[in-house]
Amino acid sequence: MTATATPPTAAESPRAYQRLGDRVFSKSALIAGSLILVILAAVAIFLVAQSLPALVADPNDFIGRPDSFWAYVWPLVFGTLWSASLALLMALPLAIGIALFISHFAPRRLAQALGYIIDLLAAVPSVVYGLWGIGVLAPAVQPLYTWLTENLGWIPLFAPPASGTGRTILTAAIVLGVMILPVMTAICREVFLQTPVLHEEAALALGATRWEMIRMAVLPFGRPGIVSGAMLGLGRALGETMAVAMVLSPAAVVSFAVLQSRNPSTIAANIALSFPESYGVNVNLLIATGLVLFVITLIVNSIARWVVNRRKDFSGAN
């Protein structure tokens, strides 16, 4: 928008001369930018318009006859946040570790190979992860779950009885964790690689060991990137449908116990599972839960923004 070939003199028109290329580029950038807003607005309007009937309807018309709309949504909201947080909790440290290994410890060849493998993981469809969760992971972890409830059952998380199939919210969270690992690893790896050599050498020259250098220069510098990566992963975990729908046999409960057979479902999985049999106001009900998920995602993203901006002066971007 600011491209001027020569400073305009008084005799010339006050409008700066713009090259055709610049004009085309700035217009198309503007259109692309607006398109995002338009799409977002269209989705939001659709969700709100279609949700309204459910919000004013008599709860008795809903499947399962919940006390109210919120009584119906709350276990789903809980299940969504709980499974996604568990997934993030397990996957983020691993992602940071792998990214550090690739960026700062592994020999070049190995680092490249690992990078490819991680990227490949991201390309696996979620149905496959779901099948893996049911067929391989659940039976494999079931004995461990039984052991945990027998020996650490006093911790509320591991309260007995253990599920006989292994298909619990923890299993779903592990599957989710594996699914979000690649994108988080890729983003962390990129930001870690961008740490200025200047700052790494500053740390080393002070007598930092490799790990101290990473704590001093790499991790603080990569913090905004780590947060962004975590949010992308969390967003994917919050919205993931197939893998959760396949692994979990849902119940409308709110419980922190992760090893039992009665588990809260998630919003997205619930929509996928219930939609085929829904009719009338129940369709609106499901869409309303979708609106809730939309809002949750917005809130999570705003929190991430806030976390990143809070220490903007210290980000190293200036």
Add this chain to the structure above:
Amino acid sequence: MSKRIEVRDLNVYYGKFKAVEDVSLTIEPRSVTAFIGPSGCGKSTFIRTLNRMHEVIPGAYVEGEVLVDGDNLYGAGIDPVLVRRQVGMVFQRPNPFPTMSIADNVLAGVKLNNRRISKSDADDLVEKSLQGANLWNEVKDRLDRPGSSLSGGQQQRLCIARAIAVEPEVILMDEPCSALDPISTLAIEDLIEELKRDYTIVIVTHNMQQASRVSDKTAFFTIAGTGMPGTLIEYDDTSVIFSNPSVKATEDYVSGKFG
């Protein structure tokens, strides 16, 4: 605190490429030694061997000995991390940690290796180091601001404060003023004059006047041609190097006929 450095028959490599060949010299304690020479002659490469920062680069290695008060830095079983705590370094571009406050930058080296330090000791050390770097008066009201909020010259003095906070034996400076304006440059030169009372200082500079102003001894390096290793041509008192050098190449270089 400050120590004598003896370099013996040092060859410095980047993989197969020999960047510096056969350097031997002795640097006296509590003196300032300047390295001069045309770009690419290996001044940075050589100075980084004095605190084992050279080997941070993949494939880079050194042959020969560097003795600090008689102990070989490259001896068997010597930990490069401990060497770097004794031999501090200031880089060409100011590099305070942007994610740390000014005070934390000063304390960065001190807090390494989980060394604990009480709040009051830390405050004292921050003040002492910043005083030592002639920066205290300018930043004492904003110690909690990020290091990157300072001007280039202030950032470089912050890096010097960070280096002297760990009380090294030697301070290496690789063109510390080349990214700075003339006023900041003078501030750093004054500082070097003061630091020399306590430390052995080695400085690489492209600026002849700077070398003659701040240094006691000067080493002139050059290369025979591209792809050839850099060599030490002449090493003597600064006054001799600038007024009456014994090698023609040195005279040409310091008088501006070459380089």
